[in-house]
């Protein structure tokens with residue numbers, strides 16, 4: 211058994227499948243362009259400069275907690291922050307996502323992926339964690355840290371930007387599996403170093419985003435991705451913080467994801483939670499999975515869908531082990547009033563009388 215963090219929030223308790231006072235709820239991408247106060251505070255410029263300003267990052271982290279009354283804040287940062295900080299040459303283009311000037315092509319490029327020294331390379335991350343923790347102390351709201359999973363980060367480094375087909379990534383993994391394994395090892399080390407420093411600075415739960423894993427077949431996932439994902443969870447297990455593994459379009463991968471070593475598996479909107487639990491296997495909590503496209507409204511439709519997620523999430527009968535979330539990130543055009551109403555409904559429906 212790995213040591214456990216003090217279970218003092220509903221989020222931590224739900225991740226560990228312990229009884230909760232009410233089902234905890236937060237939203238992936240809850241900070242960001244759907245919030246008017248985000249647009250006002252963030253200003254122009256690269257998101258990487260906003261992330262590099264610890265006081266601003268702390269403020270952007272807390273905005274959705276104030277606005278929605280969610281049970282968790284997620285640190286305002288990005289999955290490409292470590293590779294950016296060690297000088298790989300990554301930027302984040304507004305409306306597009308991460309772009310790489312000189313993509314990963316050969317063994318020479320491994321040298322561009324030196325180890326991360328969090329205190330020297332990303333001092334603003336731990337500083338933002340400390341600022342947010344101070345604000346949240348005693349509130350019952352948890353702070354979530356995160357990292358990009360090795361596969362999803364590799365996809366940006368190799369493709370040079372967002373991709374639909376992952377042609378270059380698949381070509382590299384199949385044609386040069388030794389180089390692929392060396393690349394994965396470097397990215398495991400970056401994720402572990404980043405997560406360890408966030409945990410040591412005070413985050414209470416961590417999520418590993420393998421957002422694009424759904425592009426892979428089960429065979430590809432098992433051979434090329436699962437070992438690295440497992441190594442990330444092994445690398446932080448001694449710290450005793452609950453962990454969440456999330457990807458989109460992973461219906462056929464949920465059984466394998468259940469063997470990666472996380473406490474919670476995140477599920478997108480394509481698989482109902484009771485079915486996802488059966489595929490993931492025993493011993494895990496689930497997170498999800500309201501369709502973000504529905505949160506544009508109208509309310510009666512969102513209300514029905516929210517109740518359906520709550521009832522599917524309760525499928526093991528105990529009502530424990532469910533973290534309510536969307537199936538993927540908040541869409542920029544989402545109605546903030548509707549998202550707040552979802553939080554209220556989840557809390558009201560799951561409170562024991």
Ligand code: CP3
Nearest residue numbers: 239240241242257286287288289304305306307419421539
């Ligand atoms: O509330 C939060 O979730 C805030 C923290 C956060 C951001 N990125 C801030 C951000 C988190 C957890 C991420 C993770 C992230 N970044 C992922 C995994 C989550 C997922 O959605 O699957 C991925 C794949 C990235 C890479 C990335 N960064 C993309 C695809 C984009 C979107 C591009 C766009 O503009 O549509 C970004 C930019 C980004 N990261 C924004 C935010 C709020 C929006 C742009 C901005 O405000 O400049």
